[in-house]
Amino acid sequence: MSYVRENLEGLRKTVPAFVEAVMSSAGNRLSMSSSREGSVTAKCDGQWVHSAYDPRKEAGTWAEAQRCEWKEGELGVVLGVGLLYHVEALAAIKPSGSRLAVVIPDPSVMKDAASARPMGPWFTDVEWLWGPAQAIAEQLGAYSTPLRVLTYGPAARLHAEFHQQLEAALRRAVSERQSGRLHVAVVGPIYGGSLPVARYAVTALEALGHRVSWIDHSVHRSSYDALGTYREARHSQIMQGRLAEILGLSTITRLAEDPPDLVLAIAQAPLTLAVLEHLRKKKFLTAMWFVENYRHLTYWQQLASGYDYWFVIQQGACLEAFTRAGARSVAYLPMAADPAIHKPLALTEAERAEYGADVSFVGAGYPNRRALLPRWLSDEWTFRLWGNEWEGAADLASVLQRCGARIDTETCMKVFNASAINLNLHSCGGDRLDPDADFVNPRTFELAACGAFQLSDERSLFPDLFTDQEVVRFRSVEDVPMLIRTWLNNPDRRRAVAEAARRRVLGEHTYEHRMKELLTSIGVRQPDRIGALLRGDRDAGTLAARAASVPELSKLLRQFPPGQRVELKDVAAGIRATGSGRELKREELLVLLLDSYRAETRDLV
Amino acid sequence: MRRALMVQLARLGDLLQTVPAITAITAADPALAVDLLCPAPLAPIGRMLPGIATVLEWDGVVWSHCAKATGSGLQSKHLQDAERRIKMLAPRQYDCAYVLNQHPRALLAGALLAREMISPRREGPLGGQLTPWAAYIRDVAVTGRGRQVHLADALCGICGVQPSGQLAALRRSSCALPGELDEIGQSEGRWVGLIVGAGDVERVVPLDTWRQWIIRFLDQDPRGRVVLIGQERERGGQLINSLPPSVLGRLWDVTGRTSLTELAEVMVRCHRVIGSDTGPLHLAAALGVTVIGIYFARARVHQTGPYGSGHLIWQAGEARENMPMSAGSIRPIRWPIEETVAALVEGRIGRSEGWTVWDSHCDRWGVYYSEANHSPTPPYEREALWRNMCSVVR
Structure with missing residues (x-):
């Protein structure tokens, strides 16, 4: 029995063209069978798209995991269609004030899903996005609400290429609207080919308007070389390893003194897995641009699980190898040039x-x-x-x-x-x-x-x-x-x-393009953190507009230029600068009170 | 009825130093209703303070979370939430807040909860200028000079009142202790509470010193009993393990096993409590238990000695009456083991190399300390200081 007409009927009024595209598609991309528990499940090209035992339970578990990340007010964008069990589970537990959209790369899969089982009222509440990847990306990019991409792997696998195109187009679309400023700590190597890349990255981030803390370990090069002069290579290796460990701790100390929004390490940065795990515990966000051939330099295998985001200069097998080694997120980011350095010269x-x-x-x-x-x-x-x-x-x-x-x-x-x-x-x-x-x-x-x-x-x-x-x-x-x-x-x-x-x-x-893409990529995955900063959600103008219900706060925020990023500490500093000798307003006292807790030393070292 | 709020957001020892101020404020205006704002974990002790009607519990963890929430961008809801929490603490503003420490959050809490604030700073939470008594406390802490006025009495000065000269004991009703701890103090003999640790690592008496002290005391007093007190359970265990099995039957270890209320119960069941300058030592003194204080590192008897009469204090360093002491940290070369045991068991106070010994007295200007074995001589400068700095001197 096919449920396709019954299921799609509710969508005819809102998205008739989509219904038409689904109805006229060939379908039969998925092969259906009955799960152990009795509900319908599906395979594609011999691989299960949903659990063979209990697809609802599996979908529920997946949805719960996504819900931990999905914040109130974000538009959840689901990649992976299958039989939509996971979408149904998400719809049931979505945060208040949030909407849900599903990307449909191929109407045939949607036809299979709509044919397989009856859908509930949630089906008409979902936004269905279909068409070329570029068009979907532009549509999503135009939303003012933050996007939360939720990938259901077993089904998304069928359209991996389409999703890659979509994500790339989405990054471009989103990056066009970015105005916010981040504080990025760039951690460089002690020496080597990645050192100039680290410097170019610093210059590019600054040119984009971000605040950069450049943690330059090349100043320790002579000590590193001196420790390499023992007669026995083993001794040199141990001593140089110890120096690298110290530099890792030195990095933690620098980060503790001026905590950034993002720690960006460039290949060969002396950060060990222990240091990275410590930073994760302290809620620092870390990324590594691995500008090396992953086949030749293989230390990434020990660090794969340590960084939140990896960016690599190779694709295909490289991305799979990093994922297998435990990387949470790995994306392609090719090399670049710095036009201020690499430029045409008028030679004599x-x-x-x-x-x-x-x-x-x-x-x-x-x-x-x-x-x-x-x-x-x-x-x-x-x-x-x-x-x-x-x-x-x-x-x-x-x-x-x-x-x-x-x-x-x-x-x-x-x-x-x-x-x-x-x-x-x-x-x-x-x-x-x-x-x-x-x-x-x-x-x-x-x-x-x-x-x-x-x-x-x-x-x-x-x-x-x-x-x-x-x-x-x-x-x-x-x-x-x-x-x-x-x-x-x-x-x-x-x-x-x-x-x-x-x-x-x-x-x-250029390196500016690369840094913009890197930050956008992280922002798309972290819409409530880096994404919010890049959107300018922490800018004085935006915050002041949002604070309209508390005029005193709005007034405090309007003392800053509208485009300036403003945190609690900045507002508190403003009050301290002008508040001595006068009676403070209640809102000012509350700001100072909250700031006294924010200012507690972070015990990082 | 006028309502006042005492604000003390520091640690246990500091909370207990406010008792003379509370006593003096309520004595000066018996119609005044006085509440206390203190850290939530100290609320059980706050409820024991004489003269306190209601204790408001300040939950620092919750406020930390509130501050952390602003990391997603400062919004109206954050201030509204903070205001809601202030209102939950006290729906109506107090007429006056007495803020007894200088931490910004104590000053801010006072300013939010009361219409008027009396504090160490002249011009509200952001004012840089200290009141005369606050400046006195700071100078004493920085220079080590000044042995005229005890911290607790100086806090009275900050509040604009004169100390009563008597320590009002904490209000408490006796309670049963859990399990075998209920045996503490029930049998005859001299029970001594021994504070094994200290919040400030500088003020920790070495374990070996305590080991020797316990052996010596139990040897000198065949009917003596020792109760190990404090939060440091591991340290208590180490001390037990270092002692010969023969003494263990006369030893109770309550470290890390008591609530503050139970700790108070343990202390009042002891005849004496011995330890360094810590919150539990001041708690024992406030409960009316005679204490033996061992003061070293940055602890100075004249500033933060146990309040009340009859306490004995061994002070490291060459502190003589009317001579300034250095403000630096003093690390003792030797510990007064035999001397303190002799004082406890025989009531004999002998010479103590590297230490001076003081006993505590109270008069109309508060507490003072006089060299033991000498007739008590109140520091003559105190009265002049009070008359200089306080308009309410009787």
């Missing part, structure tokens, strides 16, 4: 002579580069090799600059700008191109931001970042000499490609 003739060449390569001497670069030397073009760790590379000695010294960012930018073709060969351990060629390295974005032409090895994640008309890629070692020849002879086309790449970076791939 002398500089062009010093740094320029037909073909250049800047980077460290990884095995695949040692094996492949000699094959791309030729009498037809000049070649210059810059960077360190090239000891013993005899066949590259003639082109190696500055005897293989490490080069700084300024020199690097000059080389990029002065070279006709910049080779960009992603590193790997073998003697070939990277067999797991997925992420796109920072150099790609930096070269593009400089308006420099580059030839890069192909990566599976390129298509979302750059087109062929923006970055020219090679798929085999043998293609490179031909490509060099071709592009050397076409300076105008080179310039056009390079300029297109620069435009793309400026439009989509």
Whole structure:
């Protein structure tokens, strides 16, 4: 027996087009069977969408878990359709003043659900969102109420790609409306390639208007190096590990003195699992941007459960590996460039002579580069090799600059700008191109931001970042000499490609874009905390408007500029600054009383 | 009828220091109804204070939650909720609040609950200027100078009244103690309550000192009994474990096992209570039990000695009458074990290297301390100080 007409009848008046789309869909995406308990349950592609034993009970348990997070006044947006048991369970316990919406990626699944069983009155109270992901995201982005995304995994799995598109579009839509200011503590590494990334992140967050506490551990580099000079490597390892532990405690102390809204660690930040668990206990929100190849640096496995949010530069298997290792949330966030640093330069003739060449390569001497670069030397073009760790590379000695010294960012930018073709060969351990060629390295974005032409090895994640008309890629070692020849002879086309790449970076791939996306992503998952701050819910103007029922509070709040983020402590400080020697109003006394409790020292250390 | 509220949101010892002020205020205006605002956990003791009609319980945990709720953005509802809680405490404002400590929340609570406030600060909760008596207390705490006026009497000064010179004992009705604890004080012999710990770690007497003290006392007094008192159950257990089995039959350990009311009952069943400058020591004194105080670290007999007459206090450091003491922390080189046992068992007070010994007396200006074995000599500056700073001197 099919219940589809009976169930959808109630929706005809409000969403006729949706009802029509469902009725005219093919259905039969789910295969139905009877659960042990007797109610209907379903499978898709051989996997259960609901419990084979008791789908209602399972849905109830899931809904209870969601309810812990779902706050009053938020719009709950359910991802995953199935037979809607979980939606029914949520509808029964939703917070007062909250609404519920369900995303329907495929009307056929909705048809299956509506056919399977009779739905109750809750069915017409739910908002059904259907259509292209972009359209749904725009619709959701236009709501003034905070959104709480509630993912029912077993059913959401069927439309994972659609949901990814939706979330990405939603982040974009939401970020357009963000005006609030956060306090972010950025925790950097002691040294290494992620150190400049941490600095770029700090600059980007500040440029976006957020307050940043930069916890810079690179100041301890010399101590770290000194502890690495013991005769026995084991001793060095232990001592350097101890220093890292101390720096973790030092980070906690800094955070205790000026608690941020978010702790953002950049790869290699010296935070141990114990430190991260301590921070979680004290309700700090933590995120890590892991700007490393997860296959090469594997310490993330020990830390996966420690951070609230992970951001990685790889997709697919990487996301699954982090989830398997215990990460609560992991999302893709590619590398970027900083246009204030990575930019076109007007070089003198002398500089062009010093740094320029037909073909250049800047980077460290990884095995695949040692094996492949000699094959791309030729009498037809000049070649210059810059960077360190090239000891013993005899066949590259003639082109190696500055005897293989490490080069700084300024020199690097000059080389990029002065070279006709910049080779960009992603590193790997073998003697070939990277067999797991997925992420796109920072150099790609930096070269593009400089308006420099580059030839890069192909990566599976390129298509979302750059087109062929923006970055020219090679798929085999043998293609490179031909490509060099071709592009050397076409300076105008080179310039056009390079300029297109620069435009793309400026439009989509700066660190400001990345930081905005990172914060939006956390805000979407935490609508009551980071999301509220980003929406400007703590700004003086918003708070004053909300405080209309207590005019004295409203007056206190209106003393601040409307766009300024205001906390209890700020209002209390304002009262203290002006209150001495006069009789305080009752509301002022209450504010000061609450603040005296807020100000109690947080026993973090 | 005029209504007044005493506000004391600090710890047990501080609450007990307010007793002379309450006594003096109610004596000065017998028609005044006086209530007390104190931390909720201390309310059972608050109800014992003489002259107090009603005790309002201040729940710091609830207020912490209220403050935390503003983390989601300060809204009208937060202030409305705070106001509701104030109204629940006292639906009608008091005519006057006597605020006896300087913590902002005590001053703010006083300002919210009463129309008029008498406090250590001249100009309300945000006023920076101290009243003369508050400035006196601060100077004494900072410099260590001044042994004329005890803290509890200075609190009378803050309230604008003169101490009565007599300690009114706490009101309590005796109660049964749970289980085997009810045996305490029921058999003959000298029962001594021993306070094993202290809230301030600086004021903790080492366990080994107490071990030696118990052995010595039980050896000197064959009918003596010792009751271990305090909240530190683990410490009590450690002390028990360190003692020879032969003394255990004469030892009761109530650490961590009593409510405040039961603790008071235990104390009144003891003939003496011994310990450092702690809340329980002041509780024993306020209950009318004669105490032996061991004062060291930053504790100074003249400022916070046990209130009332007849108490004995060993003060670390070379404190002599009319000589200033340093305000720093004094760590004793040796502990007066034999001397305190001798005083307890034989009533003999001998010399004590590194310590001075004081006994307490009361007169019309409050409590004072005089060197033991000397005839009591009240510090002559007290009267001048009172006449200088207080307009209500009789």
